[in-house]
Amino acid sequence: MQDKIDQLKKKIADAIKDVHSSDSLFQIKMKYLGKSGEVSELMKGMRDVPKEKRPETGIIINALKSWAEDQFGKLDKSIKDRELKKLYAAEAVDVTLPGNTCKNGAYHPNTLVRRELISVFAGMGFTVYEGPEIENDYYNFTALNTPADHPARDMQDTFYITDNLLLRTQTSAGQIRVMEKQKPPIKILSPGKVYRSDDDATHSPMFSQMEGLVVDRGITLCDLKGMLDEFARKIFGNGVKTRLRPSYFPFTEPSVEVDVSCFECGGKGCRLCKGTGWIEVLGAGMVNRRVLEGCGIDPEEYSGFAFGMGIERIAMLKYGINNMKLLFEGDTRFLKQFKG
Amino acid sequence: MKLPLSWLKDYVDIDISAEELQTKLFGCGFEVEELIQTGKDISGVVVGEVISCEPVEGTHLHVCKVDCGAHGVKQICCGADNVAAGIKAPVALVGATVYATGKDHVTIEGVMTIKKGKLRGIESEGMLCSGVEIGVNGDMFDGGDYCGLLLLPESFENGADIKPLLGLDDYIFDIAVTANRPDCQSVTGMAREVAAVLGKKFKEPDCSYTVEEKGEKVAVKIIAPDICPRYIAHYVKNVRPAPSPLWLRRRLALCGLRSINNLVDITNFILLEMGQPMHAFDCAKLEGREIVVRRAVKDEEIVTLDGKSFKLSADNLVICDGNKPCALAGIMGGENSEITEQTSELLFESAKFARDSVRKTARALGQHSDSSALFEKGVNEYTTEKAMGRALHLIQKLGCGVVTDVHVDVKTEYSHDGAKEMTVSLKKINALLGIEIPAETAVTILRSLNFGVTVKDDSLVLQIPAYREDIDGYADIAEELIREYGYEHVKGTFMPSALITNGGYSEEQKAENRLKDNFAALGMYEISTYSFYSEKDLDMLHFADGAPERNFIKIKNPIGEDLSVMRTTLAPSMVNTIVRNLRRGNTEGKLYELAKIYLPRELPLENLPEERQMLCIGMFGGYTFFDIKGVLENLADSLNIKFGYAPAQKCYMHPGICAEISCGDVILGYAGRLDPQICEELAMEKKAFIAELDYDKLKTLAQPFKYSPLSKFPEAVRDLALVADLNLTCGEVEKEIFSACKYVTEVKLFDIYVGRQVGEGKKSMAFNLTFTPKDEAFTPERIDGFIKKILGNLKRNLNIELR
Known part of the structure; x- marks a missing residue:
């Protein structure tokens, strides 16, 4: 019996010497350890072994069996490891190849600036109102204290459709529509397209403005300044200051031009601010009492301020765009950069 | 407006530099757009007297000894025809800068520095100058236009700097005057402002005259x-x-x-x-x-x-x-x-x-x-x-x-001057400004601006100067005060007296933001184009003579014909943008624009027109119709609605690749491929797909998303392969399936086949149907029943067979 076992052991050892795949290993395993495999047959042969020798023989056969299982197990593991390695190698990719992306789109720079501005002012309690782009002379000029013979009408070259209808030259026109309907407290933003007969690198016949209006009791020029300070910090960065200087708009009195300290050079003077340390960003002022009166708001009781800025101008300043035309050409090389 | 400093000085004593004055003027509302220094290029030029002047033989030159006072006597070679002993002329000493002139002796070609040199072998230390060479013309100084030497009067001292003598040390302020201050459009007008800001007295110009004789009446x-x-x-x-x-x-x-x-x-x-x-x-x-x-x-x-x-x-x-x-x-x-x-x-x-x-x-x-x-x-x-x-x-x-x-x-009866009396409350002025200007300061400022001021309790009784027609109320006085007092006194406050208001976007504006976010996620670029274009842009897209798009509003005074018509459709602007991109070598892109069109209610226009917001999508490069349709489906899905698509014709679209887009009964617009004939006319080498939708209508259709509880019962999915007539659309089949069984929640086409196996004039369409149970689970028999009914309807109504 021992001989048989030794022979079998040798046979198994020989058989698994050249096994390289889990399939053939399985075949061999079945051949020896399967139900009618050679080791199992040995077990069955126990019947012929004399009774007194059976326990001893059983131990020997079981030892062979566990030895064989152990051999197969070890081999199986090493083959599996090898096969996995092969699989890994076969499936390996060049991770530097480009990814399968859905390309990002982009927002128009005006949309980005507009959103940013609205979010700043919405936090201060402003709501958004959008008025018509084709306006009456009344809303665009007369109600804004700019009667027909007023020289300020020449400040903005107007596109006319008829003697009375025109393309609005300023979003201020929307102010009047709001003040006619709504009574104080009023805090509105009026963004939108406006039109002027002007066409060069810094002017476009169509551009966008954002107008702001506050009317309530006891509103002062200092309140305007306080709000603009906040605006400048949020839009242009902490540390950016504002400066008011006298100006003129028919619908505000006093009127101011608002400069922000240059966010590029910090006010030392650079190309962006033309060496002055300041950049002009918007016009503002205290709402002219005639404008309030015209809308049925008592200027003795209420006061207010208004401000207006060019959205493209802010966009050009913020992103360093040097030609306004780019904003309206729709060139994909330009557009794709403004991811928002 | 150009304002010489020397002229201003006739009417006000100015004891600060031109630059300092510029800053002061800026602070009180007069921006100096340019500060021009006369004679800024000229230096080192003095008065010289020619003591001797000998011709150089064989040339037009003279060699002169020139007495330059403290600078000594210089030997200077001179070619001018009016050089002679005894005359006085400007001498540019060695190191001086003067203008270089062309051959005509008139055209200035630049600035040059005088060096010691030799002319025809004769040493010359400097140059005798003409008027042009030192930037003087005949109106600045007699003889300044002459191309020879500028002759100076004997009274000029030898060696004296020429600049103050010829007015070359002056400054000119180019000032932007705001429209409310026409009274400042002059030397005296600005002199009044300068006097006020410097706290000096304005000297009135002399307007006196005496009548010398009687004259015949006019x-x-x-x-x-x-x-x-x-x-x-x-x-x-x-x-x-x-x-x-x-x-x-x-x-x-x-x-x-x-x-x-x-x-x-x-x-x-x-x-x-x-x-x-x-x-x-x-x-x-x-x-x-x-x-x-x-x-x-x-x-x-x-x-x-x-x-x-x-x-x-x-x-x-x-x-x-x-x-x-x-x-x-x-x-x-x-x-x-x-x-x-x-x-x-x-x-x-x-x-x-x-x-x-x-x-x-x-x-x-x-x-x-x-x-x-x-x-x-x-x-x-x-x-x-x-x-x-x-x-x-x-x-x-x-x-x-x-x-x-x-x-x-x-x-006449229309005549008036601005002189008037006005009483203002300083308290109200301070309330408007939000600061306290001391009464004394206010009085001083107003008096410096020529206002007559009497203080009466809290009020100021003002005599407005006759030339100040712009002064209209206390706000104007507030402005006068703050611009002189200084805007640096305005300190930021945060509307302490205002009521709290609730700010933010309206629902409509939020929806617009969502649309743009969604499109950005889909890889679309937002464009913005002009609201006006040319009638030719409508011709470009083959709009017929009577097309509604031709019912447009015209601008009376456009910049040019190409920007003269308010647009009635966004498609031409989109096509032009695509063409521009292709011409610039940008080979593909997905673009959209959300903007208004302008539709007259009557022509000629009497009332405000309808301003309708439209959404236009344009795709060019390697796209198909189903890419643009995919964007639309995504859009509909984001609004929780479904679009219907039906074959349609539009003048600028490929007749076989154009769909009318609707939602329920509402027609929203079109999507399709730009007519290849138009592409050829525009030399476009890539296909383009355009969609234009009525956004105003679309936004009213949008539904808020609704949560529905998850079904306790599993959905059943079945595939159906059908054989239909070749011209039957997928949409028609889908519609029929939906109407045949209310439990069908999704119909997805996954294969389409045309060929011998299905026969002439036929096509095979394979659909994936989802049945969603409501109150109880479906038995297989129940689903078989649904299928039977669906197939029956398809056969009866659309002549469709099961494959």
Whole structure:
């Protein structure tokens, strides 16, 4: 019996010497350890072994069996490891190849600036109102204290459709529509397209403005300044200051031009601010009492301020765009950069 | 407006530098756009006296010894034809900078530095200069235009710096004056402001004159008082036209005006100094010794001083004599009454014309002048009166005429000056500004601006200067105070008295933001194009003559034809953008624009038109119709609605690749491939797909998403392969399936096949159907029942068989 076992052991050892795949290993395993495999047959042969020798023989056969299982197990593991390695190698990719992306789109720079501005002012309690782009002379000029013979009408070259209808030259026109309907407290933003007969690198016949209006009791020029300070910090960065200087708009009195300290050079003077340390960003002022009166708001009781800025101008300043035309050409090389 | 510092100094003592003054003016509302220094390129030039002057044989040169005072005697070689011993001329010493001139000795070609050198072997230490070389013309200094040496008077001291002697140390302020301050459009106007900001006294210009003789009467009649509220005329006789004296010529020259003769120069001088445009008529040429101010008769003609001829209309104001128009009021005089060398008597005009009348006429005729520019801004009658006195004063100062007693001053019922009394509350002013300006300071500031001030309790009783027509209420006074007091006193506060308001976007604006976010996630780029284009852009997309898109609003005064029509569809702008991209070598892109179109309710336009927001999508490069349709499906899904698609025709679309897009009964727009014929016409080498939807309608259809509880019962999925007629659309089949069974929640086409196996004129379509149970689970038999019903309906209504 021992001989048989030794022979079998040798046979198994020989058989698994050249096994390289889990399939053939399985075949061999079945051949020896399967139900009618050679080791199992040995077990069955126990019947012929004399009774007194059976326990001893059983131990020997079981030892062979566990030895064989152990051999197969070890081999199986090493083959599996090898096969996995092969699989890994076969499936390996060049991770530097480009990814399968859905390309990002982009927002128009005006949309980005507009959103940013609205979010700043919405936090201060402003709501958004959008008025018509084709306006009456009344809303665009007369109600804004700019009667027909007023020289300020020449400040903005107007596109006319008829003697009375025109393309609005300023979003201020929307102010009047709001003040006619709504009574104080009023805090509105009026963004939108406006039109002027002007066409060069810094002017476009169509551009966008954002107008702001506050009317309530006891509103002062200092309140305007306080709000603009906040605006400048949020839009242009902490540390950016504002400066008011006298100006003129028919619908505000006093009127101011608002400069922000240059966010590029910090006010030392650079190309962006033309060496002055300041950049002009918007016009503002205290709402002219005639404008309030015209809308049925008592200027003795209420006061207010208004401000207006060019959205493209802010966009050009913020992103360093040097030609306004780019904003309206729709060139994909330009557009794709403004991811928002 | 150009303002020489030397001229300002006649009316106010200025003891700070030009740069400091610039800063002060900026602070009180007058931006100096440019500070120009006269003679800024000239240095190291002194007065020299030629002591000896010997010709250099065989050349045009002379070798001179020039006494340069403290700088010593220099040997200078000179080629000028007027060099001679005994003359005085400017000497550019070694190291000096002067202008280099061209061969003509007139054209300035740059700045050069004088070096020690040799001319024809003769040593020369410096250069004798002409007027041009040191930046002086004939109006700046006598002889300045001559191409030889500028001869200087004997009184100039040898070796003295030439710049102060020739007015080359002056500054010119180019000032932007805001539209509310026409009274500052002059030397004296700005001098008043400078006096106020420096706390100095303003010295009034001398407007005094004496009547020397009696004259023959002149009549002035104003027939159009609404646009000529005031007219002052004064008769001057025995006038002697002659060149103006140097001081006057130089002032005009500094402001960029050429001298003509003393009489004309006086009117130009007063325009600059007082801000009142004046006119001088040759009185002998006025028929009937009469001035009539009236509107022109239609087609009446006038030839202005510059020789241009105009046909007039009733909108134009003219100054006539007893017979004919002699001037375009406020714009330019007529040739027929022009001052000439022969003029012996003149009539001065100082008048006020309505600003819009002058503006309209100047625009309509395309005839603009310094005079019209001032009238358009507005003149005040205080100055109109003063200017006449100043003109007569100058006639006498220059000794070029005899001032008569003939002075006609017509004040019509429209005449007024700004002088008025006004009471303002300092408390209210401070409340508007949000700061406390001390009463004493306020009084000092207002007095410095020539306001009469009396303090009465908290109020200030003010006498407004007659030239300040802009002062209208206490807010104007607040502005006067704060601009002088200084804006740096305004400290930021945060509306302590205002009520809290709830800010933010409206639902509609939020929806718009979501749309843009969604499109950005889909890789779309947002564009913005002009709201106007050309009628040709509609031709480009083959819009028929009667197409509704041709019912557009036209701009009366467009920049050009290509921007003259308010758009009625966004598609042409999108196509143009795609073409521009392709021409620039950008080979693909997904674009969209959300913008308005303008639809007239009637034409010609009387009411505000409808402004309808449209959404236009454009894709070019390697895309198919189903890519643009995919974007639309995504859009619909984001609004929780479904779009219907039906084959349609649109003039600019491929007839076989165009769908009408609807939602329920509402037609929203079109999507399709740009007609290849149009692509060819536009030389587009890539396919383009366009969609345009009515966003105003679309936004009303949007539904909020609704959560529905997860079904307890599993969904059942079945595939159906059908054989249908070739021309049947997928949409029709889907619709039929949905209507046949209410439990069908999704129908997805996953295969389509045309070929022999399904027979001629047929196609196979394979669908994936999802059945969603509601109250109980489906048994397989139940689903078989649904399928049976669906197949029955398909067979009956659409002649579809199961494959």
